[in-house]
Amino acid sequence: MSQCGDCHGCPPVALADFTAAPGLATTVAVIGPPNSGKTTLFNRLTGLRQKVANFPGVTVEQHTGVAELPDGRPLQLIDLPGVYSLTPRSEDEEVARAVLTGERAGVAKPEAVLLVLDSTNLNRHLMLAAPILALGLPTMLVLNMADDLRHRHGKVDTEKLAAEIGAPVALVSARSGEGMEPVWDFLAGAMTKPAPRQLPVLQDVPQCRQWAGQVGAQAHYRAPVPPAWTRRLDAVFLHPVAGPVIFLLVVVGVIRTIFEAAAPLNAGIDWLFQASGNWIATTFPPSLVRDLVADGIWRGVGSVIVFLPQVLLLFLFIGILEDSGYLARAALIADRTMARVGLQGKSFIPLLSAYGCAVPAILATRTIENKRDRIATILIAPFMTCSARLPVYALLIAAFIPSRPLLWRLFTTQDAALLGLYVLGFLAAVLTAWALKSSVLKSGRTPFLLEMPAYRLPTLSSLGLRLLDRGKVFLRRAGTVILFVMVVLWVAEHLPLDHGHAPAMEHSVAGMAGHALEPAIKPLGFNWKIGIGLITSLAARETIIATLGEIYGMDEKTQRASLETALRHDLSTGGAFALLVFFAFAMQCFSTIAVVRRETGGWKWPALQFAYMGALAYAGAFIACRLF
Amino acid sequence: MQLSGNNALLESASPTLVDLRRGDAAILERIDLPGDDARRLMELGFLPGTRVTAGLSAPGGDPRVFQVDGSEIALRRETARRLKVRKEGGKPRKS
Numbered sequence A: 001m002s003q004c005g006d007c008h009g010c011p012p013v014a015l016a017d018f019t020a021a022p023g024l025a026t027t028v029a030v031i032g033p034p035n036s037g038k039t040t041l042f043n044r045l046t047g048l049r050q051k052v053a054n055f056p057g058v059t060v061e062q063h064t065g066v067a068e069l070p071d072g073r074p075l076q077l078i079d080l081p082g083v084y085s086l087t088p089r090s091e092d093e094e095v096a097r098a099v100l101t102g103e104r105a106g107v108a109k110p111e112a113v114l115l116v117l118d119s120t121n122l123n124r125h126l127m128l129a130a131p132i133l134a135l136g137l138p139t140m141l142v143l144n145m146a147d148d149l150r151h152r153h154g155k156v157d158t159e160k161l162a163a164e165i166g167a168p169v170a171l172v173s174a175r176s177g178e179g180m181e182p183v184w185d186f187l188a189g190a191m192t193k194p195a196p197r198q199l200p201v202l203q204d205v206p207q208c209r210q211w212a213g214q215v216g217a218q219a220h221y222r223a224p225v226p227p228a229w230t231r232r233l234d235a236v237f238l239h240p241v242a243g244p245v246i247f248l249l250v251v252v253g254v255i256r257t258i259f260e261a262a263a264p265l266n267a268g269i270d271w272l273f274q275a276s277g278n279w280i281a282t283t284f285p286p287s288l289v290r291d292l293v294a295d296g297i298w299r300g301v302g303s304v305i306v307f308l309p310q311v312l313l314l315f316l317f318i319g320i321l322e323d324s325g326y327l328a329r330a331a332l333i334a335d336r337t338m339a340r341v342g343l344q345g346k347s348f349i350p351l352l353s354a355y356g357c358a359v360p361a362i363l364a365t366r367t368i369e370n371k372r373d374r375i376a377t378i379l380i381a382p383f384m385t386c387s388a389r390l391p392v393y394a395l396l397i398a399a400f401i402p403s404r405p406l407l408w409r410l411f412t413t414q415d416a417a418l419l420g421l422y423v424l425g426f427l428a429a430v431l432t433a434w435a436l437k438s439s440v441l442k443s444g445r446t447p448f449l450l451e452m453p454a455y456r457l458p459t460l461s462s463l464g465l466r467l468l469d470r471g472k473v474f475l476r477r478a479g480t481v482i483l484f485v486m487v488v489l490w491v492a493e494h495l496p497l498d499h500g501h502a503p504a505m506e507h508s509v510a511g512m513a514g515h516a517l518e519p520a521i522k523p524l525g526f527n528w529k530i531g532i533g534l535i536t537s538l539a540a541r542e543t544i545i546a547t548l549g550e551i552y553g554m555d556e557k558t559q560r561a562s563l564e565t566a567l568r569h570d571l572s573t574g575g576a577f578a579l580l581v582f583f584a585f586a587m588q589c590f591s592t593i594a595v596v597r598r599e600t601g602g603w604k605w606p607a608l609q610f611a612y613m614g615a616l617a618y619a620g621a622f623i624a625c626r627l628f
Numbered sequence B: 001m002q003l004s005g006n007n008a009l010l011e012s013a014s015p016t017l018v019d020l021r022r023g024d025a026a027i028l029e030r031i032d033l034p035g036d037d038a039r040r041l042m043e044l045g046f047l048p049g050t051r052v053t054a055g056l057s058a059p060g061g062d063p064r065v066f067q068v069d070g071s072e073i074a075l076r077r078e079t080a081r082r083l084k085v086r087k088e089g090g091k092p093r094k095s
């Protein structure tokens, strides 16, 4: 940290001695204020695809990657969470500080630093240069967003700046790759300790700011004009009337698109699986293996993959929200509601990303300074409707809720049901937060400070890559976890073997497990088949679809019918609503439990959370079954 | 960073960021918040002597975005109330 001002104890080559010539670094950290483009730069240098988005606090953990230098030598780069200073206030900032000073277990102490600053706000960002230069590590100042600076008529003299701070400076656009040569040169070359003309007293913020201003002035820094588009868009999005209306229209539009636009694509994928399944069934000689593939795997896994378009559309919308900068505005608008339940607007950002998946959302809570606020946010995040619930919702709604126009053809009963489920999850989250924050997790308030990023047009390539990555994750889950469960289930459906033949489903191991569960779930309107689905969905929520697909696929009577039709024989409308509510509340996700344990440092919170969400799911389903 | 004194009279007399309406600018005088909260505000640009302009807000006026030192930072009313300002002419508003 800053006490390492003159840094006699840590010569920059200490760790490099064995692997590289003196002066050549092997590990370089990328640090800078939040949202300055560190991860974009890291991705460009390493060729990786760590998450980039337009709001502060995207990166919450160190990520390492290897950059191949022009001479072929590998160099380890460490991307870090954004920091305003080396005095951390939240978990993510502490991670960055600890890695920089070599205190983080399992991460090599960096021998050099790329300090990424936003060139469109240089005077304030330069404040961070003081504590970083004081570390005494070879440092390059990377002034990012050169394109933005130019467009908004700002300028800076990098040579003068380099002379003033005694370290090399590069003006780059990490996104387009412009101006990167000096960065490569720095990484490949012999590095020297920085020799700034003078440094301010680090503890004295006003003095640091004054120093930054002076350095900027020496470098003839001309601040850019304010971003006109951001002002214009904010006038609309934060308009007291138009703002909330637009917000609502966007939400309804998203729901609608997910339902309507995805339907033809679903049908297409479904047809592909049907046709290929039939081909397998007719081409290969009858055998247990053929049955496993055709009935078990193909029908089971296939019925989940059908929902890929919905999931991709959802991530497309989340991507647009995150990349444009609207997310920070949504957090601002939501702050009032969050305040009422005792949380702050910052909690809203992780909660929004939980609409995709709860796991990264729980990691993202690291940006919340207040420990108790953070735990409360972790505990409610799994209530948000994640992308794994979406296929289950889509299937059940399409099967049980007839599509009738509510607002002409613009908004139908099915849309309303889906929206209702999203709202239900949100309400459960908010009420739980309120209960927690007014009892066990009561805490003093930490001021809510949120930096509003400038709006940026999401690029097609970044959205495309996001979809590609999410598509891969979805298919990988279907091809690993779900496939595995399907095979286990298929085996359980064929045991105990009766003279070499599989028993009737009811008498198989799987059937018996379902029957054993039946008394407990009967009050919710579920039979033993749904029971099997509930058991397998503990592995991942959407597994229930694959399970039902496989169960129906094996049964002569239902083999030809579509999943929707087959389901209608097994569930009453009340039971279907109960199942929807059950999925809205229950915590059926191993990865979430694991990450909650890791982030809260023990089994106490995940165990409580699992029990609480399970109880709520049971009670909710019980009521729903009777209501509808 | 100055911590709040007990002088209730003075406090009620001096205007704060909350008193700024949209488009108004003022010079920040001091931050009446505990040391580390004040420190973070200063790191974000809220330094005594800096010009702060009130911007847009969430519906209902809370939280509000403030333009300070080249960036836009949203603060809740409860925080903004602790930032004492000295009024500056500001932009004359058309009425």
Ligand SMILES: Nc1nc2c(ncn2[C@@H]2O[C@H](COP(=O)(O)OP(=O)(O)OP(=O)(O)O)[C@@H](O)[C@H]2O)c(=O)[nH]1
Pocket: A032, A033, A034, A035, A036, A037, A038, A039, A040, A041, A051, A052, A053, A054, A055, A056, A057, A058, A059, A060, A080, A081, A082, A083, A144, A145, A146, A147, A148, A172, A173, A174, A175, A176, A323, A456
């Ligand atoms: N115009 C422009 N935008 C950029 C450039 N580099 C990054 N961005 C955008 O800036 C935003 C932030 O980029 P990130 O790389 O996520 O920033 P970060 O510093 O890693 O952010 P945190 O992890 O939250 O601290 C994204 O919307 C990027 O697309 C650039 O050179 N020019």
Ligand SMILES: [Mg+2]
Pocket: A038, A039, A040, A051, A052, A058, A059, A080, A081, A082
């Ligand atoms: Mg990042």
